[in-house]
Amino acid sequence: LIGADANEQYGRRDNIRIFGVEEEEGEDVYDQVVKVAEQIGVTIQHNDISVCHRLPSRAGGKKQIIARFVRRETKHLIMRSKHKLKNSSQRIYINDDLTPLRSKIAKALPDLADIKFVNMQNERILVTTTNGDKLSFNNLYELHKWNQRVVSMVCSSHLNL
Numbered sequence: 001l002i003g004a005d006a007n008e009q010y011g012r013r014d015n016i017r018i019f020g021v022e023e024e025e026g027e028d029v030y031d032q033v034v035k036v037a038e039q040i041g042v043t044i045q046h047n048d049i050s051v052c053h054r055l056p057s058r059a060g061g062k063k064q065i066i067a068r069f070v071r072r073e074t075k076h077l078i079m080r081s082k083h084k085l086k087n088s089s090q091r092i093y094i095n096d097d098l099t100p101l102r103s104k105i106a107k108a109l110p111d112l113a114d115i116k117f118v119n120m121q122n123e124r125i126l127v128t129t130t131n132g133d134k135l136s137f138n139n140l141y142e143l144h145k146w147n148q149r150v151v152s153m154v155c156s157s158h159l160n161l
Helices: 002-011 029-039 072-087 100-111 140-146 148-158
Strands: 015-019 049-054 065-069 093-096 115-121 124-129 134-137
Touching (some): 029 049, 029 065, 065 072, 124 140
Antiparallel strands (some): 115 124
């Protein structure tokens, strides 16, 4: 399961997800991605985007946008600049496109008493503990060696065991 997840995450390495962008009737989603990039000071054009579209939403919420870039460097520029959205009046967020398993792990880790913050960057998992230690795991296998309980629990629920 961990190996299959690593392969799937590797396939998502050029993707981002954008949350909170209002949907407009007849919109060009490529234009929406370009506008969000402009808000954070990154200039891109339609031809920098391989493909993008809205994803179905749950419970009638705002539909997120998933975008795959032609060049990985374009994605990295956006990810390095996404913090500029914090000062925006809109509530727009940009995240890596995580596999369902990694998303569940990212949500489960902060529930541990000693975990303050979790950030996933492609295959890497970055953890900040409550005492300020910063831990970096290159893959889920390394995270599993560090904390078998959480990874095993999430994996078994992911498989509906």
